[in-house]
Amino acid sequence: GVQQLRYNSHPQLKISDHKPVSSVFTVGVKVIDQKRYKRVYEEIMKKLDRLENDYLPQIKLDKTECVFKDVKFIEVQSQVVTVANIGQVPLEFEFVN
Numbered sequence: 001g002v003q004q005l006r007y008n009s010h011p012q013l014k015i016s017d018h019k020p021v022s023s024v025f026t027v028g029v030k031v032i033d034q035k036r037y038k039r040v041y042e043e044i045m046k047k048l049d050r051l052e053n054d055y056l057p058q059i060k061l062d063k064t065e066c067v068f069k070d071v072k073f074i075e076v077q078s079q080v081v082t083v084a085n086i087g088q089v090p091l092e093f094e095f096v097n
Helices: 036-056
Strands: 002-008 021-029 059-062 082-084
Touching: none
Parallel strands: none
Antiparallel strands: 002 021, 059 082
């Protein structure tokens, strides 16, 4: 990122035992645009957040409550609950008393 535009000798200067010279350069300097940096950072964070949310486990139940009426000793009753994984990742679940 450096380009020399001009190189000059200055023989009229006699203050040193070295030959005085000067030069003009254009130099590309990396500068961070803080406003742009913040905007890009926020966009990336939003995308990452969206991806994280998209890949959260998601489950769907056809019902959230099972009501057993007139339960009696040693009498079997059953109901069916359908559990569906509607997310994009595998999931595990368990029924807790």
